[in-house]
Amino acid sequence: MFSTMSKVNAGRCILRSFSTSSKKQAKVAVLGASGGIGQPMSLLIKQSPLVSHLSLYDIAHTPGVAADLSHMNTRAAVTGHMGPDQLEACLTKCDIVVIPAGVPRKPGMTRDDLFNTNASIVRDLAEACARYCPKAMIAIIANPVNSTVPIASEVFKKHNVYDPNRIFGVTTLDVVRANAFVAEAKGLDPAEVNVPVIGGHAGITIIPLISQCKPSVSFDADKLDAMTKRIQEAGTEVVKAKAGAGSATLSMAFAGARFTFSLLSAMQGKPVIECGYVKSSETDASYFATPLHLGRNGLEKNLGLGKLSAYEKDLVEKAIPELKGNIKKGEEFVKKSA
Ligand SMILES: NC(=O)c1ccc[n+]([C@@H]2O[C@H](COP(=O)([O-])OP(=O)(O)OC[C@H]3O[C@@H](n4cnc5c(N)ncnc54)[C@H](O)[C@@H]3O)[C@@H](O)[C@H]2O)c1
Numbered sequence: 001m002f003s004t005m006s007k008v009n010a011g012r013c014i015l016r017s018f019s020t021s022s023k024k025q026a027k028v029a030v031l032g033a034s035g036g037i038g039q040p041m042s043l044l045i046k047q048s049p050l051v052s053h054l055s056l057y058d059i060a061h062t063p064g065v066a067a068d069l070s071h072m073n074t075r076a077a078v079t080g081h082m083g084p085d086q087l088e089a090c091l092t093k094c095d096i097v098v099i100p101a102g103v104p105r106k107p108g109m110t111r112d113d114l115f116n117t118n119a120s121i122v123r124d125l126a127e128a129c130a131r132y133c134p135k136a137m138i139a140i141i142a143n144p145v146n147s148t149v150p151i152a153s154e155v156f157k158k159h160n161v162y163d164p165n166r167i168f169g170v171t172t173l174d175v176v177r178a179n180a181f182v183a184e185a186k187g188l189d190p191a192e193v194n195v196p197v198i199g200g201h202a203g204i205t206i207i208p209l210i211s212q213c214k215p216s217v218s219f220d221a222d223k224l225d226a227m228t229k230r231i232q233e234a235g236t237e238v239v240k241a242k243a244g245a246g247s248a249t250l251s252m253a254f255a256g257a258r259f260t261f262s263l264l265s266a267m268q269g270k271p272v273i274e275c276g277y278v279k280s281s282e283t284d285a286s287y288f289a290t291p292l293h294l295g296r297n298g299l300e301k302n303l304g305l306g307k308l309s310a311y312e313k314d315l316v317e318k319a320i321p322e323l324k325g326n327i328k329k330g331e332e333f334v335k336k337s338a
Contacts, residue, residue: 023075024268027053028260029094029133031125032101033080034061036249037141037256041100042069044257050264051076057090058101059083084128091132096263098170098256099125102142104247105239111144111202112326118142119151119333126152127159134161137263137298138168141256145169145201146323147330149277149287154334165299168263169277171201171289172255173248177234178208181227186217197231197275198290198305198316200326205319206232211309224311266294273303283316285323 028045032038033056046054046069054076056066066080081090091097102118105111122142129138134156140148149169156162174197183190194214199207208231210217210224219227230237238248262272272294280288282304293301308316 023049023052025052026050026096026264026268027055027094028076028264029055029057029090029097029136031057031090031097031099032142034058034065035100036104036246037100037252039065040250040253041098041256041260044253045098045260046072046076046078047074048257048261048264049075050261050268054078055081055090055094057081057087084124087125087128088132091128091136094129094133094136095267096137096139096260097129097133098139098141098260100141100252100256101125102148104249105143105235106244106246107240109239111235112147112329114143115147115329115333118144118148119330120337122148122151123155123334123337126155130156130159130161134159135163135166137166137267139170139256139259139263140168141170141252143201144326145171145277146205146287146326147333150327150330151334153279153287154331158334158338163298164279165297167278168259168292168299169201169287169289170256170259171197171206171275171277172259173252174201174206174208174231174234175275176251176255176258178210178231181230181234182210182213182217185219185223185227188215188217196291196306198288199319200277200285200287200289200323202326203232203322204315205323205326207312207315207319208232209306209308209312211312212306221311228311228315262294263298266298267296269296271295271300278302283320285320285327287327288323 030042056062062080062082066078070078102121178195179193180190183193196209199205262274266272276292277289291303292299
């Protein structure tokens with residue numbers, strides 16, 4: 001571990017600690033912090049007054065990323081950690097762990113094509129979380145989210161520290177995209193639009209509930225179908241546009257930071273509603289994304305699917321078999337690695 005606080009900055013931190021002493025302490029770790037998502041997301045999280053310690057982990061380049069971010073005169077102290085023997089220092093006393101570690105898609109790939117590489121990365125990082133910060137909120141960005149969340153959950157079960165209310169698949173980017181696209185189509189302020197997105201985070205498992213959009217909007221059947229498909233395939237739109245240079249990073253950083261801030265606010269006493277992919281009994285799939293009431297202990301109440309249109313019911317029915325397959329694949333991966 002290396003601390004990146006310079007002497008000058010350390011002095012400033014002492015001064016600041018008087019004015020911020022009433023603020024709560026919160027340690028947030030980003031695992032995969034040097035990557036396309038990890039760097040801009042860490043930049044955003046470093047700006048939050050709710051964070052007292054930002055702990056960055058990767059297998060490469062974390063010294064530079066941490067040194068760079070530590071020069072920002074915002075509250076959070078920054079530490080950088082590189083390589084598995086530094087995971088303990090990175091994770092001990094963490095309140096939230098955000099995991100964007102893993103390879104992204106290239107054109108022509110599905111998220112499931114990433115399974116072989118990312119499954120073991122998430123399993124090993126989840127092992128470290130179960131060992132060093134078993135009570136932390138775990139927010140998983142690494143794809144395929146439909147499988148990586150069951151993987152992390154199985155690992156926590158093995159360590160007898162599993163709490164389903166603290167492990168989340170981050171599907172916020174689907175919500176952000178749905179809000180942006182619907183606002184664009186209807187001439188609304190995107191910051192004021194809220195479209196819940198349920199199901200999972202891949203292709204047809206992504207189910208935007210445009211019938212529940214706030215403010216209320218309506219589309220002709222063909223336009224509704226085109227809008228739904230655009231939201232489902234938005235990740236692929238970015239993968240194609242980047243032409244081999246990766247997948248969504250900047251919008252994902254924005255979405256990942258939003259989910260982190262929602263968890264932080266909730267843990268610090270201001271409940272928030274966010275969609276997320278969690279252990280669920282709302283449908284036949286044992287993990288499912290829905291709007292969630294987040295509180296001090298993570299997921300406090302699953303708000304369920306709400307009233308669906310006939311079109312949306314059909315989407316849910318089509319998504320469930322694929323989701324079940326993705327979940328089983330993740331669970332079996334951990335059983336086989338025993
Ligand atoms: N949930 C979503 O909505 C969403 C959206 C976009 C991308 N993603 C996923 O996020 C992941 C990261 O994407 P990216 O564009 O940042 O990729 P990237 O390749 O730019 O960065 C990944 C980082 O992970 C690091 N890494 C690899 N193995 C590691 C390990 N064992 N421990 C710690 N760090 C490790 C790499 O060194 C790299 O810095 C991908 O799986 C991608 O599919 C998810």
